[in-house]
Amino acid sequence: MWVRFLLPAPKGNKMVKVLLTKLFSSHENLRTRSVMGFSHDLPVVGEPFVLFSNPLDPAASIRVVRTTPVEKTLDPPNGSSEFWTANSHYRIDILGHPAEV
Secondary structure, eight states: OOOGGGSOOOSSSEEEEEEEEEEEESSOOSSSSEEEEEESSOOOBTSEEEEEEOOSSTTOSOEEEEEEEBOEEEOOTTSOEEEEOSSEEEEEEEOSOOEEO
């Protein structure tokens, strides 16, 4: 069953290829430390960050990673971005230019 409310409405027709890395978390909801995939947007304060990637389960068609709302963002000079949610701290590395979808 496809659960539509988990997916945000696209804000454009472009997606960015990113590597999301969990730096700290007080829970284990994200089953892997890093996830490579695509996102419609980079983290925005007040909104959940959503990433689409290949599934961990071979029977699934897609993996959707959705954080709680972003509380803080930081853009260090090394080109990656970091963001914090209520319980976690993540880094995002942009791997590719926006791709038409």
